[in-house]
Amino acid sequence: MRRSLKGRILLLLTFVLAVQVVSYLNHFYLIKSELVERWYKNANVLVNAISNRLSYLLEEKMGEINTLIAKYERMGFSPEEILWRLSGDINSITEGAFYDTAGKRVAFSSRLKTSSVFEDVLSSLLEKTEMLGYYTDSYGELYVKVKIPDFQDNVFKGFYVVGINLNTLLEDIYSLSLQNANLYLLDGKGKVLLSMRQTGKENSLKASARVKGTDWMLVLEEPYSAVISPAYGFLFRSLMFGVMSTVGLGIVAFLIILRIFKPLDRLKENIIEWNKNRRINLQSDDEIGLLSKTFERLVDRLEREKEVYMSIFNSSVDGMLLVDREGRVRKANRSFLERYSVSEESLVGRHISEFIEPYSPEALFLPEALLTLGGKKYIINMCAVQINTENGEFTLYQVRDITEKKELELMIYRTSKLSVAGEIACSIAHQLNNPLASILTHAEYIHDASSDQKLKEKAQVIMKQVLKSAETVRRLLDLARAFDGKPQKVNPYNITKEVIQLLSFKAKRKKVILEFTSDTNSELGIVCFPWKLEQVLVNIIENAIDASEQGQKVEIKLRREGDSYVWIVRDYGKGIADEDLSKVFEPFYTTKEDGTGLGLSLVKRFVEDMGGSINLRNTERGLEVKISLPLQIF
Numbered sequence: 271m272r273r274s275l276k277g278r279i280l281l282l283l284t285f286v287l288a289v290q291v292v293s294y295l296n297h298f299y300l301i302k303s304e305l306v307e308r309w310y311k312n313a314n315v316l317v318n319a320i321s322n323r324l325s326y327l328l329e330e331k332m333g334e335i336n337t338l339i340a341k342y343e344r345m346g347f348s349p350e351e352i353l354w355r356l357s358g359d360i361n362s363i364t365e366g367a368f369y370d371t372a373g374k375r376v377a378f379s380s381r382l383k384t385s386s387v388f389e390d391v392l393s394s395l396l397e398k399t400e401m402l403g404y405y406t407d408s409y410g411e412l413y414v415k416v417k418i419p420d421f422q423d424n425v426f427k428g429f430y431v432v433g434i435n436l437n438t439l440l441e442d443i444y445s446l447s448l449q450n451a452n453l454y455l456l457d458g459k460g461k462v463l464l465s466m467r468q469t470g471k472e473n474s475l476k477a478s479a480r481v482k483g484t485d486w487m488l489v490l491e492e493p494y495s496a497v498i499s500p501a502y503g504f505l506f507r508s509l510m511f512g513v514m515s516t517v518g519l520g521i522v523a524f525l526i527i528l529r530i531f532k533p534l535d536r537l538k539e540n541i542i543e544w545n546k547n548r549r550i551n552l553q554s555d556d557e558i559g560l561l562s563k564t565f566e567r568l569v570d571r572l573e574r575e576k577e578v579y580m581s582i583f584n585s586s587v588d589g590m591l592l593v594d595r596e597g598r599v600r601k602a603n604r605s606f607l608e609r610y611s612v613s614e615e616s617l618v619g620r621h622i623s624e625f626i627e628p629y630s631p632e633a634l635f636l637p638e639a640l641l642t643l644g645g646k647k648y649i650i651n652m653c654a655v656q657i658n659t660e661n662g663e664f665t666l667y668q669v670r671d672i673t674e675k676k677e678l679e680l681m682i683y684r685t686s687k688l689s690v691a692g693e694i695a696c697s698i699a700h701q702l703n704n705p706l707a708s709i710l711t712h713a714e715y716i717h718d719a720s721s722d723q724k725l726k727e728k729a730q731v732i733m734k735q736v737l738k739s740a741e742t743v744r745r746l747l748d749l750a751r752a753f754d755g756k757p758q759k760v761n762p763y764n765i766t767k768e769v770i771q772l773l774s775f776k777a778k779r780k781k782v783i784l785e786f787t788s789d790t791n792s793e794l795g796i797v798c799f800p801w802k803l804e805q806v807l808v809n810i811i812e813n814a815i816d817a818s819e820q821g822q823k824v825e826i827k828l829r830r831e832g833d834s835y836v837w838i839v840r841d842y843g844k845g846i847a848d849e850d851l852s853k854v855f856e857p858f859y860t861t862k863e864d865g866t867g868l869g870l871s872l873v874k875r876f877v878e879d880m881g882g883s884i885n886l887r888n889t890e891r892g893l894e895v896k897i898s899l900p901l902q903i904f
């Protein structure tokens with residue numbers, strides 16, 4: 271349904287208002303995120319600074335206590351007098367006790383008139399300064415007990431244990447600029463030891479830091495609403511400005527509409543009349559009259575250009591298809607009809623997807639598509655141009671035949687892949703031969719020179735594995751050479767059993783059942799390269815195991831058909847897509863995430879080298895591989 275111009279303007283105003291609202295909301299959420307991120311950054315710096323300051327003050331207090339104890343002892347004061355003077359000289363200390371070298375309390379002094387927090391026997395007798403724990407006095411203030419060993423003339427006399435008021439220390443360093451924030455101290459188990467102010471139940475942001483030398487955690491907390499409150503102020507001011515600006519824009523738009531729509535209505539009526547007599551009878555000297563005259567000249571020019579465009583359309587070297595909005599062909603140029611030997615009548619009215627695939631009406635360029643006409647297939651590319659005319663909307667497709675080009679590219683691609691495979695194989699083989707030869711020489715020397723039977727056995731294992739690796743290297747070289755040496759007589763039944771036994775461990779690990787049946791005569795065999803046949807069977811059966819799921823089986827059948835031996839390997843997995851069956855034997859093509867794409871390429875080459883054939887087909891469920899090799903009696 272088409273909207274009038276008035277409706278479109280009103281819709282535009284609504285859209286402008288909606289864009290402003292969305293923009294303001296987006297900025298609001300960005301500001302909230304920025305405020306939270308900035309809070310965390312500043313809070314982490316602040317809480318670490320407070321934590322370091324608290325740790326420093328504790329160390330400073332303990333150093334001050336140690337200095338005063340030494341001073342008072344030189345003055346000859348008793349432990350009770352020293353403790354009393356400490357609580358008077360240091361404002362964060364109110365009580366303490368002295369313990370002898372056995373850990374028994376022998377003196378106590380308190381300005382709070384309490385002794386319950388200082389036990390009779392000291393549990394820690396280590397001769398070092400340390401924190402013994404913390405307690406809360408009758409006023410709810412938190413103290414940490416600090417043990418300080420007493421040495422006089424390098425002789426150990428006992429321990430002084432005093433309580434340092436943490437409330438006093440934190441009040442000295444707590445920032446008054448944190449109007450809404452709270453600072454509290456947690457012990458090693460997460461229990462709150464000290465809180466500088468009462469906290470509410472609302473959502474809050476937290477930053478924490480560990481106090482050096484303790485298991486305490488210092489936490490800075492501030493309500494989330496207080497942190498993001500500036501964002502709400504921005505949102506309110508922005509929305510108010512947006513509403514006012516939109517109202518002003520609406521008033522201006524209304525005045526413009528009154529000015530131009532009445533003349534436009536007259537122009538519309540004359541244009542409708544023009545459709546009949548090709549002339550606009552609108553006598554006016556204003557902008558609308560000038561517009562009508564310009565329009566009349568423009569239409570005459572378009573008529574002339576239409577003839578030129580049709581001439582270009584038909585004389586283009588590339589094929590051209592004019593397609594309507596529904597995707598149906600309306601016109602084809604002469605080059606398209608001649609190139610693909612079709613008539614225009616057979617194309618007009620057909621949907622373009624009937625003979626071109628893939629087809630997408632949104633695609634402006636298709637680098638490669640399949641065109642099927644007259645029972646023949648062509649590879650093409652297409653460029654699309656959207657055209658709006660008085661008769662509707664159309665799409666003009668430029669069709670270029672690239673069949674010969676793609677065939678040539680495919681030949682070059684396959685040749686280059688085979689060449690790269692050979693170069694890789696040669697490079698790997700030559701890089702490994704020398705190290706393997708060196709390992710084999712040293713292993714033989716150890717085997718011959720050593721009298722230790724176990725060492726000889728290990729040397730034999732090394733030699734066996736080196737020879738096996740050398741054989742693998744030799745097989746890699748077969749990628750780059752065309753002659754394989756002298757073939758040998760092979761019993762297909764025996765070599766198939768060996769391969770199945772070799773892969774049985776992998777099958778058991780994946781819980782796949784290998785089922786082997788055979789009707790061959792043991793006196794009949796084939797002359798081939800044993801390692802090639804082994805690699806063919808290993809690759810095919812291993813792929814079947816990989817394609818199977820737990821509990822499924824892989825069927826291996828060996829039988830004689832005329833003058834050939836036939837192996838049939840079938841799995842019950844997902845199979846291979848029909849469009850990929852023709853690609854699986856190409857070098858480096860693989861459907862496995864960790865595959866190299868060389869396995870099946872070598873399989874096909876080895877089978878054909880032995881005069882045989884290999885075929886793949888999808889069954890109702892799974893994939894079936896059939897290998898055929900000529901037999902000989904020996």
